[in-house]
Amino acid sequence: MIEIKDVDLKQLSELDIQQIGRDLLEHLVVVIRGQDLTPDDQSRICGIIGDMQNYHKETYVREYTKNVAVHENILRVTGEKDKEGKQGLFGHNEVLDWHANMVGNPMRDPLIWLYGVKGTKGSRTSWLDNAEAYKNLPESLKERIKKLKIYTGYEVNRISPTTYFHDHIGDIPFDMYYKNPLGKEGMFFPFLQIFAMEEDGEFIDDYQEVIDEIRSHVEREEYMYHHDWEDGDVVISEQ
Numbered sequence: 001m002i003e004i005k006d007v008d009l010k011q012l013s014e015l016d017i018q019q020i021g022r023d024l025l026e027h028l029v030v031v032i033r034g035q036d037l038t039p040d041d042q043s044r045i046c047g048i049i050g051d052m053q054n055y056h057k058e059t060y061v062r063e064y065t066k067n068v069a070v071h072e073n074i075l076r077v078t079g080e081k082d083k084e085g086k087q088g089l090f091g092h093n094e095v096l097d098w099h100a101n102m103v104g105n106p107m108r109d110p111l112i113w114l115y116g117v118k119g120t121k122g123s124r125t126s127w128l129d130n131a132e133a134y135k136n137l138p139e140s141l142k143e144r145i146k147k148l149k150i151y152t153g154y155e156v157n158r159i160s161p162t163t164y165f166h167d168h169i170g171d172i173p174f175d176m177y178y179k180n181p182l183g184k185e186g187m188f189f190p191f192l193q194i195f196a197m198e199e200d201g202e203f204i205d206d207y208q209e210v211i212d213e214i215r216s217h218v219e220r221e222e223y224m225y226h227h228d229w230e231d232g233d234v235v236i237s238e239q
Helices: 014-027 039-049 059-064 130-135 139-145 207-218
Strands: 029-032 069-071 111-115 124-128 148-154 177-179 185-187 194-199 224-228 234-238
Touching (some): 014 029, 014 039, 039 111, 130 185, 130 207, 194 207
Antiparallel strands (some): 029 234, 177 185
């Protein structure tokens, strides 16, 4: 994690914002506090770093996200109800467990932008550093991970009780070994969202044992960053 201090994102040049994107590839989590941003500000800044999801692009997407999208590129993540009495994404009282975004989508965007608008004090979000954790694994396990492919999806109550998402298991395998555009090695390891695993093209019957072994290493405190929110905080992460 790196914290960038004493900046106003609205006033930064495109080159400065692109540098934040490079910092993100190196440090995986970038924290910038004390911002006052409109949805359009956020969309402009994120658009300089890379492409964004568009929640108004197609009719079925617009219908699916109408109660959680506040902008074509921004979703509400909140328990606060809108004018129709609908909560935002993950608007429940339970803790949202470890997860990665859109794990079953081969076109998933790797970066997540979170902006604390209001009422955030007392909330905590945590990240796992799957690059540093990978680096410190035994060489034999690192080599095995390079051979593993995972099938991911969503199941209610695995990470969240929300029924906003449909239960599904993707039919496209993903490499567990991951190298980002900066060449940083790590793992794509959403361990609560893995439903099957292959090694050298063969399904592993006892794949949960493999997950548990790696998870016991990854979930050490030394690989965690805990962010205690204040209104105005921006946290960008590389998923």
